Amino acid sequence: MCVPCCSRVRCRPDAGLAFEVDDVTALRCAYALLREEGLALGLSSGVNVAGAVQLATALGPGHTLVTILCDLAHRYNSKMFNVPYLEQRGLPTPEWLQPPLAADGVDAALASVTHGD
Numbered sequence: 001m002c003v004p005c006c007s008r009v010r011c012r013p014d015a016g017l018a019f020e021v022d023d024v025t026a027l028r029c030a031y032a033l034l035r036e037e038g039l040a041l042g043l044s045s046g047v048n049v050a051g052a053v054q055l056a057t058a059l060g061p062g063h064t065l066v067t068i069l070c071d072l073a074h075r076y077n078s079k080m081f082n083v084p085y086l087e088q089r090g091l092p093t094p095e096w097l098q099p100p101l102a103a104d105g106v107d108a109a110l111a112s113v114t115h116g117d
Helices: 023-037 043-059 083-088 106-115
Strands: 008-012 017-021
Touching (some): 017 043, 023 106
Antiparallel strands (some): 008 017
16 A cells, blocks of 8 residues: 655654655555545654554564554645645645546545545
8 A cells, every 4th residue: 555765754662663754655645545445634644654564564464553543634735635736846646636626626536535436
């Protein structure tokens, strides 16, 4: 689902592990969570999930991981769902957010993703 990578850091101090997650990876994780799981979460949640994926990879099978899904997507309407903003910064935009769907607004884009229209 998510391929972690490098600007935000999440760590597990007792294991001595630290992981870096860049904005591109966090966005891809947040978009994947919305598309695949129907969870409209924000960028901080994307960072947490990407870090959890890295930790799961480092630990290998047989472990249980818990992370916090700490924010919702509606807080990021002007950024996560704003195609010109994302393009100006070289950040990914999912195909379902591209015009003409984006012209209908964020609510329509979210409805199409979560309801499969």
